[in-house]
Amino acid sequence: MESHIVSDEVLVNGVKRSLTLSTDGTLGWFDRGELLRRLFVEKEVLGFSTAGHLLTIRALIKTGGDGFVCSGRESLVRRSFVFESVSDDSLRNLCEKIEGYIDSLGRPKKLFLFVNPYGGKKSASKIFTSHVKPILEDANIEYTIQETKYQLHAKEVSRSLDLTKYDGIFCVSGDGILVEAAALKTPLGVIPAGTGNGMIKSLLDSVGEPCTPTHAVLAAIRGHKRSLDVATIWQGETIFIVS
Numbered sequence: 678m679e680s681h682i683v684s685d686e687v688l689v690n691g692v693k694r695s696l697t698l699s700t701d702g703t704l705g706w707f708d709r710g711e712l713l714r715r716l717f718v719e720k721e722v723l724g725f726s727t728a729g730h731l732l733t734i735r736a737l738i739k740t741g742g743d744g745f746v747c748s749g750r751e752s753l754v755r756r757s758f759v760f761e762s763v764s765d766d767s768l769r770n771l772c773e774k775i776e777g778y779i780d781s782l783g784r785p786k787k788l789f790l791f792v793n794p795y796g797g798k799k800s801a802s803k804i805f806t807s808h809v810k811p812i813l814e815d816a817n818i819e820y821t822i823q824e825t826k827y828q829l830h831a832k833e834v835s836r837s838l839d840l841t842k843y844d845g846i847f848c849v850s851g852d853g854i855l856v857e858a859a860a861l862k863t864p865l866g867v868i869p870a871g872t873g874n875g876m877i878k879s880l881l882d883s884v885g886e887p888c889t890p891t892h893a894v895l896a897a898i899r900g901h902k903r904s905l906d907v908a909t910i911w912q913g914e915t916i917f918i919v920s
C-alpha cells in the first residue's frame with residue numbers, strides 16, 4: 678500500500694473530502710476512502726496558489742483535440758482544482774508538502790526566453806502570449822524575455838548572458854535560434870514557432886507526443902534533460918546545420 682506524504686481533510690464545493698499526496702507522486706481526493714480523482718504531479722501538475730483558505734492546484738490535463746497545432750493534435754488543457762482547507766495549519770502543511778514534492782522534481786525556476794517574432798508564420802509572440810506565458814505563470818516560473826531584433830541577435834545575447842542567473846533557456850522559435858544558443862552549457866527548451874521546427878518535432882516524436890507549443894512547454898518545464906550534438910558546417914556560401 679502507498680504511504681502518504683500528507684493527507685488532510687478539505688472541502689470541495691463545500692463537501693468534506695480527504696486530499697492525499699502519496700509517495701508515488703499522486704495527488705488524490707477521496708470520499709470516505711473512495712477515490713474521486715487523482716492527478717499525477719510529475720506529469721500533470723504545474724503548481725499551486727493560495728488565497729485565504731483556498732488552495733488552487735493548477736494542472737495540464739490531456740483531452741481531445743483543439744487549439745493550435747504545428748502537427749498532430751493539441752490535447753492538453755489548463756485546469757484548476759480548488760480545495761478549501763479547514764484551518765491555517767492544515768493549509769500551511771498541505772502547501773509545504775506539495776511544494777516540497779514539486780521542488781524535488783528538479784524543475785527550472787528561472788528561465789531566459791528568446792522569442793523570434795520573424796520565424797515561421799511570424800506567430801511566435803502570439804504563441805508566447807497564448808501558450809507559453811500562462812503555463813509559466815501556473816508553474817510559478819520566473820522569466821526574462823528577449824525578442825530577437827535581427828539575424829544572429831540570439832547568438833550575441835547568449836554570449837553575454839550571466840548563465841548563473843538561469844536554470845535554462847527557452848527558444849520560442851524554429852531551429853535557427855536554437856542553433857544560435859546551442860553552444861551554451863545550459864539546458865535549452867524549444868517551443869515550436871518556426872517553419873520546419875525539425876528538432877522539437879523529433880524530440881517530442883521520440884516520446885510519442887504531438888508537436889504543439891503546449892506539449893513542448895510542458896516537456897521543457899518537467900526538466901527532463903537530454904544531450905544532443907548540434908554542429909554547423911560552412912561550405913563556401915552554404916551553411917549546413919547538423920543535429
Ligand SMILES: Nc1ncnc2c1ncn2[C@@H]1O[C@H](COP(=O)(O)OP(=O)(O)OP(=O)(O)O)[C@@H](O)[C@H]1O
Pocket residue numbers: 793794795796797798825826827828829830831849850851852853854855870871872873874875
Ligand atoms: N528580428 C529578426 N529579423 C530578421 N531575422 C531574424 C530576427 N530575429 C531572428 N532572426 C533570424 O531568423 C532566423 C530563423 O529563425 P527561426 O529558426 O526561429 O525560424 P525559421 O527559420 O522559420 O524556422 P526553422 O529553422 O524551424 O525552419 C534565425 O537565423 C535568426 O537569426
